[in-house]
Amino acid sequence: MEEIFKIHCNKCGTDTIHKIFVAHSERRNIHEIIDYRNYEFWEDVTAVIYRCGGCGEFLFKKYRIWCEDGPDFPEKDVIVLPERNISVLKTPDRFQHVPSHIISLYREIIDAAVKEMVILCSAGIRAIIEAICNDKGIEGATVDNNLDKNLRGKIMGLCEKGYLTLKHAKSLLYHKFIGDKALHELRNHTKEELVAAIDIIAHTLDSVYELDNKVNSWNETNEKKVK
Ligand SMILES: [Zn+2]
Incomplete structure (x- = not known):
């Protein structure tokens, strides 16, 4: 041994x-x-x-x-x-400012990827984006004076409110696990493809929650210094 x-x-x-x-x-x-x-x-x-x-x-x-x-x-x-996580992915405990129900979803998505449960993992990725939008009160994005409330609209809504850059929003939109076709065209994706999709979600959590909090605490510190 x-x-x-x-x-x-x-x-x-x-x-x-x-x-x-x-x-x-x-x-x-x-x-x-x-x-x-x-x-x-x-x-x-x-x-x-x-x-x-x-x-x-x-x-x-x-x-x-x-x-x-x-x-x-x-x-x-x-x-x-316990089963091992995927080493390239940010572990759930590394996020400090993400709400607990969203971290639970993130943990479940990683578990599904470890066990190669592709359909559950894809559905989880969509669910976590919905949960982030709900948490931030984003119903969708305005397109031709109408509110686009589907997942595409919600991702663009995150961008409109300044939580994501346009480049980041597009990487979410065009990812094959996240796009509207993802759940309709189920096929065998590789574990590497799942990991790449979860990595984009980890960056999204960073942009929406972690960076926002860092900027806020930095602003507070500087306001105190000015006073
Ligand atoms: Zn250790």
């Missing part, structure tokens, strides 16, 4: 070194009679609790090794709990 296990840490948000905290391994002997001959096999089942060298968080890993897979004996049926 590996003394040191390098894997993504959900809390640190990056790959870190994990060291064994406690481990248990046991051999199971298996006898099988094939054509009147007795064959003996074994498998080692191992359970380990590792601890992250960065934050001290624990993880559980279980696997088995089968005698006929020698000489390399690769680990089989590996289970790692």
Whole structure:
């Protein structure tokens, strides 16, 4: 068993070194009679609790090794709990000013991507945009004196109110997971495509909530200095 296990840490948000905290391994002997001959096999089942060298968080890993897979004996049926996040994505706990119900949605979208549940992930991406617009009181955008209330209108509404740049709004609009066709033309998207879509959502949360708060606190500090 590996003394040191390098894997993504959900809390640190990056790959870190994990060291064994406690481990248990046991051999199971298996006898099988094939054509009147007795064959003996074994498998080692191992359970380990590792601890992250960065934050001290624990993880559980279980696997088995089968005698006929020698000489390399690769680990089989590996289970790692809790499931790992996706290292390139900003983890939910890194957002400080996003409302809790929107962070819950963001967490669910990442969980769906980890488990490659494409339809749920696509629906979640649309739902989080709706939730951001509701939170900011944005009903849509004005087009030819009419209020466009569909998702496109709402994204443009975020832009009109200054929460997103036009470039950012367009990247949301033209993303295949977010556009109006996304839910009608369901097909097998790759995990990489899902991750790219969630990354745009993370940038949207930054623009709408985090930057806004940074600018406000910066303005307050400067107003105090002027006084
Ligand atoms: Zn960690």
